[in-house]
Amino acid sequence: MAVLDILIYPDPRLKQTSSSVSNFDAPLRDFIADLEETMLAHPGCVGLAAPQAGRFERIVVLDVSGKPQVPNNGRLTLINPEIVHADGSAVGREGCLSVPDYTGNVARAEKIALKAFDSHGRERLYRMEGFEARAALHELDHLDGLLFLDRLVSRRNALFRRKNQGRSSAAKTGPS
Amino acid sequence: MKNWFMLTLVGKDRPGIVAKVSAALYRGGANLGEASMTRLGGNFAVMLMTQYEGPPEALEKIVAPVAGGLALRLHIDPIEGELHRHVEPNVRVSVYGADRAGIVAEVTGALAEAGLNILDLESDVGGSSLRPIYIMHIEGHAEGGADAVKRILEALAKEKNIEVQIAPIDTLLG
Ligand SMILES: [Zn+2]
Numbered sequence: 001m002a003v004l005d006i007l008i009y010p011d012p013r014l015k016q017t018s019s020s021v022s023n024f025d026a027p028l029r030d031f032i033a034d035l036e037e038t039m040l041a042h043p044g045c046v047g048l049a050a051p052q053a054g055r056f057e058r059i060v061v062l063d064v065s066g067k068p069q070v071p072n073n074g075r076l077t078l079i080n081p082e083i084v085h086a087d088g089s090a091v092g093r094e095g096c097l098s099v100p101d102y103t104g105n106v107a108r109a110e111k112i113a114l115k116a117f118d119s120h121g122r123e124r125l126y127r128m129e130g131f132e133a134r135a136a137l138h139e140l141d142h143l144d145g146l147l148f149l150d151r152l153v154s155r156r157n158a159l160f161r162r163k164n165q166g167r168s169s170a171a172k173t174g175p176s
Numbered sequence: 177m178k179n180w181f182m183l184t185l186v187g188k189d190r191p192g193i194v195a196k197v198s199a200a201l202y203r204g205g206a207n208l209g210e211a212s213m214t215r216l217g218g219n220f221a222v223m224l225m226t227q228y229e230g231p232p233e234a235l236e237k238i239v240a241p242v243a244g245g246l247a248l249r250l251h252i253d254p255i256e257g258e259l260h261r262h263v264e265p266n267v268r269v270s271v272y273g274a275d276r277a278g279i280v281a282e283v284t285g286a287l288a289e290a291g292l293n294i295l296d297l298e299s300d301v302g303g304s305s306l307r308p309i310y311i312m313h314i315e316g317h318a319e320g321g322a323d324a325v326k327r328i329l330e331a332l333a334k335e336k337n338i339e340v341q342i343a344p345i346d347t348l349l350g
Contacts, residue, residue, distance in 0.1 A: 047350035067346070093265075093347040101260050103347050131346060138350045 004038045004053040006097045014098055015145040018049075018056040020080045024121035028059075032077050032119050035061045042097055047135045049142030052098050060116075060139040064132045072132045081116035081140055084125075092134055094148040104152045108134045178229045180209065180257035183239065187248035189220040196242050201226060204238030209259055214298075220248075225257055265295050265315035266345050267322045269329065273338030275301055275308040282336060283312065283329070290328040292318040315345065 007014050021028065031050070039048040039061055046067070050059035063075040088110030095103040111129045114136060118124055128136055138148060185197060194213060201208060209225030228235045232252050243250040269292070271283050280299070287294065296315040303309035318325050322344040333340040 042349070044349045046348060093345045095347050095349045097349065101262060103262075103264060131348065134348055135350050138348060 001037050002034050003041045004034050006038070006052055007054055009099050009147060009149070011098075013054065013056070014051065014142070014147060016051070016056060017145050018051050018058050018143045021057050021059060021117070024079070024117070024119065029119045031055060032059065032061065035059065036063075036075070036077075039063065045097060046131075047139040048097070049139045051142050051145075058143045060136070060143070062132070062135055062139060064135050067131060070131045071129055073126050073128065076116075076126070077119050078114070078116035078126075078136070078139075079118065079121075081114055081136070081143075083112055083137075083140070084115050085111075085113035087111040090130075090134075091153055092131075094134070094138055096138070096148055098142075099147060099149060102149075104148060105154075106134075106138075106148050106151045107153050108137045112136065178207075178227050180255050181226045181228060181232060181235055182253045182255045182257070183222065183224040183226050183235075184251040184253075185222040185224075185239075185243055185248040186219060187243075187246060189215050189218055190246065193220050193222070193246055193248065196246060197222065197224075197239065197248075200238055200242040204235075205229070206235065206238065209257070222248075225255075225259075263293075263295055263317055264345075264347055265317055266347075267292060267316055267318050267325050268343045268345050269314040269316070269325065270312065270341050271314075271333075271338055272309055272311045273336070275303070275310040279310050279336075279338065280312070282332060283338075283340075286328050286332045287314070287316070287325065290318060290325040291320055292316040292325050 035048055035050060035053055038053060039045050046064045047060060047062040050057050058080045060078040060081060061076070062078060064070050064072045065074050086109035089107050090110045091105050091107050093103050094106045110133065112133045114126045114128060116124055116126070141147065198208065207227040209227060211224040213220070213222045226235065232254055236250070236252055239250055269287065273279065284294070294314055294316045297312065299310065299312035301308050301310055322342050326342040329340050329342055
């Protein structure tokens with residue numbers, strides 16, 4: 001096991017598209033263990049995509065279970081992930097290990113269903129919402145060479161989501 | 177030694193302000209840092225962190241001709257500034273309501289009472305000229321997080337008949 005070096009933008013490799021995994025073997029699982037260790041080595045980090053560690057394959061590790069009161073699927077390995085359903089939209093703030101010292105607002109789907117293989121090549125279906133869905137979508141973007149910088153929205157659009165859109169929207173205080 | 181300055185330029189909006197000012201600074205050997213520029217009521221306002229090796233007078237000589245040509249008023253302040261000093265906001269507040277005197281003072285007074293340090297504020301007046309509305313977006317940092325801010329601001333909103341929304345900003349790192 002090892003903590004891997006993280007590519008930092010403007011490294012052009014972060015903008016390339018990663019290829020699908022076809023061999024679900026022991027070397028793959030060794031790499032995943034390293035990727036997880038790398039994620040855990042960075043306080044607050046809830047997900048990491050293989051290309052951030054210089055391996056251009058469609059592999060993501062994800063774990064938002066350390067956040068209080070955030071619905072989650074636990075610690076996940078997502079290989080060749082595919083969004084099969086997406087619903088709603090919410091703006092939230094994102095940062096990235098590959099983009100130090102900058103955060104910005106990004107609109108993401110609020111609820112997703114996602115199909116992915118685990119490290120043994122078994123296909124799984126996950127339903128995610130809120131923060132976990134945001135984290136998954138952020139990591140999946142890395143597989144296509146996209147950074148949150150590609151999706152920034154103005155603060156002006158960030159607010160007054162409709163009442164039924166997500167648990168963080170505050171109660172209205174007057175007629176609406 | 178390179179020093180930081182805050183450049184403020186204000187004047188009637190017209191095309192080319194940013195391009196001409198930044199080109200003059202570039203040619204004069206100044207570096208640009210963080211900036212906020214916006215059109216306010218038909219004027220264009222520039223706040224621009226600028227790094228320059230030399231006294232403010234020399235920097236002024238670089239900018240003054242282009243500012244004068246664009247009819248912009250120029251102000252230069254030496255600042256104790258540095259890049260990579262961002263404070264992450266953890267609370268987002270938005271407010272709207274019928275525009276009337278005191279709305280900003282009331283809201284920001286409540287926010288200060290709640291311990292919110294404003295990092296960014298933008299506001300606008302919309303609606304019709306007969307019945308204008310005031311819209312304000314704030315991002316800030318409160319030691320106690322969004323809950324304390326929410327309690328105080330929602331009480332104010334009820335009393336003053338304005339719409340408020342307070343949401344925690346939980347920044348994702350991935
Ligand atoms: Zn990232």
